Amino acid sequence: MAALYILIPVAVVLVAVAIWVFFWAVDSGQFDDLDGPAHSILFDDDQPQKPSAAAPQNDPEDEPGKQKGE
Structure with a gap:
């Protein structure tokens, strides 16, 4: 019975x-466009992505089946 004196106020605070x-999320616009992200996956990007300059270059010694020093 003594646990109820602690659990009920804790439950009320959590609610x-x-x-x-929930109301903060509604006021900040989190639920404004629910369909946009779901539909955006269906469309291609307008411009293809270019590989970045920081991308590692393929080393001919790293070919599969080839051991170092051959």
């Missing part, structure tokens, strides 16, 4: 925090 977070 209050969850409600506050």
Whole structure:
């Protein structure tokens, strides 16, 4: 019975925090466009990605089946 004196206020506080977070998310626009990200995966990018200059170059000695020193 003594545990209820602790668990009930903790549960009420957690519910209050969850409600506050929900309303904060609605006010900050988190739920404004729910369909856009789902549809954007279906369309190609307009410009193809170029490989970056920091990308490692293929070393001819790193070919599969070839051991170092051959």
